[in-house]
Amino acid sequence: MTKLTRQQLHDLYYYLRLNRRVDEQLVSLYRQGKVVGGVYSGLGQEAISVGSAYALEPQDFISPVIRNAGAMIIRGFRPRDLFLQYMGRRDGPTGGRDANTHFGDLARGVVAPISMLGETVSVAAGIALAAKIKKEKRVAVAYVGDGATSTGPFHEGMNLAAVQKLPLLIVGENNGWAYSTPVEKQMAVGSMAERAKAYGIRAVTVDGNDVLAVYQATRAATGRMRKGGGPEMVECLTMRMKGHAEHDDARYVPPKVFEKWRKRDPILLFEKYLAAKKLMTAQQKSAIEERIEREIREDVAFAEASPFPDGANARGGVYSKN
Ligand SMILES: Cc1ncc(C[n+]2csc(CCOP(=O)(O)OP(=O)(O)O)c2C)c(N)n1
Ligand SMILES: [Mg+2]
Numbered sequence: 001m002t003k004l005t006r007q008q009l010h011d012l013y014y015y016l017r018l019n020r021r022v023d024e025q026l027v028s029l030y031r032q033g034k035v036v037g038g039v040y041s042g043l044g045q046e047a048i049s050v051g052s053a054y055a056l057e058p059q060d061f062i063s064p065v066i067r068n069a070g071a072m073i074i075r076g077f078r079p080r081d082l083f084l085q086y087m088g089r090r091d092g093p094t095g096g097r098d099a100n101t102h103f104g105d106l107a108r109g110v111v112a113p114i115s116m117l118g119e120t121v122s123v124a125a126g127i128a129l130a131a132k133i134k135k136e137k138r139v140a141v142a143y144v145g146d147g148a149t150s151t152g153p154f155h156e157g158m159n160l161a162a163v164q165k166l167p168l169l170i171v172g173e174n175n176g177w178a179y180s181t182p183v184e185k186q187m188a189v190g191s192m193a194e195r196a197k198a199y200g201i202r203a204v205t206v207d208g209n210d211v212l213a214v215y216q217a218t219r220a221a222t223g224r225m226r227k228g229g230g231p232e233m234v235e236c237l238t239m240r241m242k243g244h245a246e247h248d249d250a251r252y253v254p255p256k257v258f259e260k261w262r263k264r265d266p267i268l269l270f271e272k273y274l275a276a277k278k279l280m281t282a283q284q285k286s287a288i289e290e291r292i293e294r295e296i297r298e299d300v301a302f303a304e305a306s307p308f309p310d311g312a313n314a315r316g317g318v319y320s321k322n
Contacts, residue, residue, distance in 0.1 A: 009279055012051070012211055016070070016266060019046040022073070022083075025296055029083065038100060045175060047210060047214055047269075051211040051215040052143075053071035053075060054215055060139050061124065062140075063113075063124040063127070063142045063143065067240075080299035085102075088309075092306070111123055118149070118155075121148075121154050127140040131166075139226065146173070146187070149172070149192055161201070170231065173236055174237050177244075192233065208266075209239075209265070211269075238261075241261065
């Protein structure tokens with residue numbers, strides 16, 4: 001187990017809450033009609049993005065999906081990047097050319113989220129293969145949902161990684177649903193971990209709402225991988241606390257399920273832990289909250305002041321100059 005300092009625990013708390021606030025703010029902007037396209041929330045799943053990304057090293061790569069804004073923020077993106085991008089503004093990461101989460105930065109080790117489900121595994125397996133060939137102590141992390149594990153690219157990537165013993169970590173987000181399809185209609189085996197084991201990939205299942213459990217499992221797996229141990233999966237059990245996106249009211253989810261998971265909110269659980277162990281004072285907590293509110297306020301103002309892109313430049317940035 002990696003021992004975390006008080007400061008690191010406070011960092012984790014900051015990122016969890018910042019992730020939540022960014023989500024809430026995006027919903028607010030969406031309801032004001034300021035968002036171009038849909039809003040995909042990671043509500044209730046913040047501990048997975050935060051716990052896993054915080055456990056990585058600067059040279060590592062992540063291939064996130066729609067609910068991993070928290071991981072992208074830990075890799076250096078700021079809330080303003082998300083606000084600008086979702087509002088299609090000129091100063092956003094893609095200059096207003098795309099909506100929602102399709103942006104990345106290889107310098108920060110972030111592959112732009114890929115919409116075609118399961119491709120994160122194949123792409124991250126490719127990054128891991130390059131790292132192995134170049135003998136770089138880099139690991140690649142693929143985020144993948146329960147639904148995405150039924151696609152071809154998931155299986156191809158898993159198999160390649162297992163056979164080649166690649167430094168690929170698959171962070172499985174088992175949130176019980178893929179759109180309106182419950183997980184028991186998604187796979188006949190009991191878990192994502194079982195699917196991984198069928199390829200010869202070591203896999204553990206952890207409480208995805210416990211940020212420390214996700215952090216420790218990621219740290220342990222990546223530690224082994226840096227020594228040549230081959231790919232691993234950390235399956236994180238959680239619940240998607242909203243519909244697929246803001247347009248979906250999730251009426252197909254039994255209310256009891258939401259009630260059960262609301263009591264297991266990842267921020268609430270971590271607050272309880274920090275309080276019980278006396279690891280954060282009330283003043284430290286409010287200082288973090290104030291910092292987040294200030295950052296959100298400033299970044300929303302910045303994004304709202306940014307113009308829409310100039311139509312004359314619409315055809316720019318399509319082809320690589322290399
Ligand atoms: C290959 C492919 N098929 C279908 C879709 C449409 N689609 C987008 S998200 C989604 C559900 C994804 O479920 P899951 O992988 O469990 O992730 P979650 O939304 O629960 O985080 C579907 C069916 C897609 N993007 N790509
Ligand atoms: Mg799912």
